[in-house]
Amino acid sequence: MFHYEFMIIAFVVATMLALVFPLLGGPVVYKKLSSSGDALAHSSLAGIAIGLVSGLNPMLISIITCVVSFLIIGVLRRKFGKHAEIGVVVVLSGAIALSGILSGYAKAANFDSYLFGSILLLSYEEVYVVAGLLLVTLLFSIFFYQRQLHCLYSEEEAHISGIKTGWLDLLHSLLFALAVAIGSKAVGALVVSSMVVLPTASALLLRKGYCFTLFASLGYSLLAMLGGIVASYYLDWKPGATSAGIAVSALLITLIVRALVTFFKKKALASRG
Amino acid sequence: MIEFSHVSFSYADRALLKDISFRLEDGQFVGILGPNGGGKSTFLKLALGILKPQSGTLTVTDQVIAYLSQTSGRDDHDFQCTVEELVGMGLIGRKKWFLNRDDKKKVEAALHRFDLYPLRKKLLRELSGGQLQRARLAKTIVADPTLVIFDEPDAGLDEENHHRLVHLINELHQEGKTILFVSHHPHDLEEADAIYFIEDGEILSYQHELERGHHHVSL
Numbered sequence: 001m002f003h004y005e006f007m008i009i010a011f012v013v014a015t016m017l018a019l020v021f022p023l024l025g026g027p028v029v030y031k032k033l034s035s036s037g038d039a040l041a042h043s044s045l046a047g048i049a050i051g052l053v054s055g056l057n058p059m060l061i062s063i064i065t066c067v068v069s070f071l072i073i074g075v076l077r078r079k080f081g082k083h084a085e086i087g088v089v090v091v092l093s094g095a096i097a098l099s100g101i102l103s104g105y106a107k108a109a110n111f112d113s114y115l116f117g118s119i120l121l122l123s124y125e126e127v128y129v130v131a132g133l134l135l136v137t138l139l140f141s142i143f144f145y146q147r148q149l150h151c152l153y154s155e156e157e158a159h160i161s162g163i164k165t166g167w168l169d170l171l172h173s174l175l176f177a178l179a180v181a182i183g184s185k186a187v188g189a190l191v192v193s194s195m196v197v198l199p200t201a202s203a204l205l206l207r208k209g210y211c212f213t214l215f216a217s218l219g220y221s222l223l224a225m226l227g228g229i230v231a232s233y234y235l236d237w238k239p240g241a242t243s244a245g246i247a248v249s250a251l252l253i254t255l256i257v258r259a260l261v262t263f264f265k266k267k268a269l270a271s272r273g
Numbered sequence: 274m275i276e277f278s279h280v281s282f283s284y285a286d287r288a289l290l291k292d293i294s295f296r297l298e299d300g301q302f303v304g305i306l307g308p309n310g311g312g313k314s315t316f317l318k319l320a321l322g323i324l325k326p327q328s329g330t331l332t333v334t335d336q337v338i339a340y341l342s343q344t345s346g347r348d349d350h351d352f353q354c355t356v357e358e359l360v361g362m363g364l365i366g367r368k369k370w371f372l373n374r375d376d377k378k379k380v381e382a383a384l385h386r387f388d389l390y391p392l393r394k395k396l397l398r399e400l401s402g403g404q405l406q407r408a409r410l411a412k413t414i415v416a417d418p419t420l421v422i423f424d425e426p427d428a429g430l431d432e433e434n435h436h437r438l439v440h441l442i443n444e445l446h447q448e449g450k451t452i453l454f455v456s457h458h459p460h461d462l463e464e465a466d467a468i469y470f471i472e473d474g475e476i477l478s479y480q481h482e483l484e485r486g487h488h489h490v491s492l
Contacts, residue, residue: 030352146371150362153352160321160340161416162367207396209355 001233010119010229010239013127016134017183017195018225022203022217023141024176025196029204030152035088036073038193040180042095043069045189047181048114049102058114059185066177069095074173117188117240120232126185133182140175144168149210187225191240198247199224205254220250274299275320275420275453280329282315289315291474292329299419302443302452304462306479307471313455316471317424320453339363339418341409343428349405350398356408357393360384363412383411387441403434410441420451427461 001007028036047065051058069091076087103111113121141148150158151165159165176196183192203216228243235242277295281288290312297303307313318324319331321340360380361372372380384390387407397405406426413421423442427435439461446452446464454462459479462468468479 143370146362146365146369149354149358150365153354153359153362156323156342157340157362158365159323160338161363161365163365204353207353209358209394209396210353211358213353 001230006120006122007229007233009122009124009127011226013119013122013130013186014225014229014239014243015222016130017179017186018221019218020130020134020137020179021183021192021195021225022199022214022221023137024172024179026200026214026217027148027152027172028176029197029200033073033077033084033088034197034201035085035092036070037180037196039073039088039092039095040066040069040177041184041189041193042092042099044181044184044192045114046095046098046102048184048189049099049106049111052106052110053102058110059181062114062184063178063181065095066181067174070173070177071170074169114184115188115190116238117184117186117191119186119229119239122186129182130186133178137175137179140171144171148172187228187240187243188238191244194244194247195221195224198244198251202247202251202254205251205258207258220247223250274332274334274451276330276332277319277326278330278332280319280326280331282319282324282327284315288474290319293474293476295469295476297420297451297453299451300449301467302446302454302465304459304465304468304479305453305455305471306457306459306462306468311472312474313471314424315474316476317422317453317455320422337416337418338420338422339413339416340422341413341424341426343425349409350400352397355394355396356389356400357384359397359408360389360411360415363415366416379415379417383415387411403430403437406430406434406438407441410438414445414450418450420453421445423452423454423456425455425457427456427458 002011025037028034043065044062047062048058050056050065051061054061073087073091076090077084080086147158147163147168150161150163151168155165155169180189180192180196183195187195199217199220200213202220203213206213206216208216224243224247227246228239228241231237231242231246232239275295275297277293280290280293282290293316305313305316315324319326320333321338322333325331357380360383361376363383364372364376364379369376381390384393387410389404389408389411392400392404392408397408400408410426421442426442427438430438442452442454443464452465454465456462459468470477470479
């Protein structure tokens with residue numbers, strides 16, 4: 001499998017993205033804005049359609065549309081208060097409309113490559129972009145680890161203790177939007193939205209603390225992303241879609257194992273009592 | 274020290290605080306009573322620096338201010354972190370980015386003080402209401418603040434945990450901390466140096482209110 005250069009590149013990029021997605025997606029899940037990954041993925045598609053139609057760089061436009069969409073979600077989230085998810089649906093609907101209409105004017109083959117990704121067809125330039133994204137994400141996640149945790153628990157209390165919560169939120173939003181836009185090219189816009197949420201969702205099922213959940217989500221993410229590449233090689237399946245399939249299966253298996261463990265623990269306690 | 278001097282604040286043409294003057298000295302324990310919607314929350318948000326006064330001046334000289342809000346209505350039980358991680362958050366602020374070995378000792382000491390050490394690896398969802406509020410209190414005081422502001426922290430607690438919390442707040446005052454305690458129960462404030470009543474955006478001494486016969490509002 002590693003005789004081919006494109007497979008090595010695919011493995012390296014998949015590993016890097018597998019680390020980026022849960023590091024930036026985890027906080028989104030904790031904020032209860034899981035569906036915003038979906039909204040951003042569609043915004044990135046809208047950006048790509050704008051780029052393809054206008055002749056501008058699709059990747060650049062998709063980054064801009066992702067950032068703008070996440071900022072709009074942020075503003076709507078504050079406006080709707082407890083019904084924050086309405087903001088996500090508004091952006092999602094707008095992005096679907098825009099990308100649907102514009103994609104009719106773009107070359108179908110180009111647009112499809114962004115829908116399902118093309119991790120086996122990446123250039124060195126794109127590898128460097130993903131490496132840059134990973135570096136910035138790692139720096140952000142390490143330096144802002146404690147601050148972000150405090151902010152996620154209570155924005156108000158974090159603000160009172162002197163943390164610049166607005167800036168932190170903006171910085172995270174920018175990075176998250178970047179990750180979705182860049183990730184869309186590799187694994188496909190439709191798969192990105194599941195890869196930013198599912199590893200954290202599975203890790204949360206393990207019922208451990210924040211730090212453990214973060215590391216466990218990296219494990220789930222690596223399993224899904226690398227599993228997708230291996231399956232694409234041996235079974236000729238689409239790598240992005242297979243990764244999403246593995247992520248969903250891992251979540252379901254975790255759920256079943258957890259239910260079984262709880263059942264047998266209760267049984268053991270009852271027989272002792 | 275906190276000093277409000279002729280502070281007013283309105284929102285959407287509604288005066289929430291009208292020309293308030295109030296002073297909280299270092300080491301003092303001041304209690305605040307008053308009906309919901311009377312302006313207590315606005316008063317606290319100003320003291321905490323979340324809102325800025327629209328007129329008048331507000332001076333806060335304390336370096337380390339901590340705040341404990343009520344638990345009811347919050348979704349703490351949904352937030353997946355351990356008790357130890359929660360208490361550690363209390364140390365992260367303006368200058369602090371990471372927890373070092375000394376900080377971990379401070380967290381441990383706070384856990385011991387509030388009888389939470391055996392529960393330190395538990396998730397917030399596994400705690401009872403009283404245990405959760407003790408963990409939140411440990412987070413509030415772990416950074417050794419000079420001024421602690423309590424916003425009805427006893428709401429939703431059963432009687433035993435309520436008494437325990439009030440006892441802990443009194444203990445903090447005895448240690449020399451400045452306390453601003455907003456409560457629904459006048460008897461929680463028995464050890465306060467002064468009690469004020471906030472209603473219709475005005476602040477009055479509680480004694481004055483009793484004389485006017487308004488005490489039934491909070492009792």
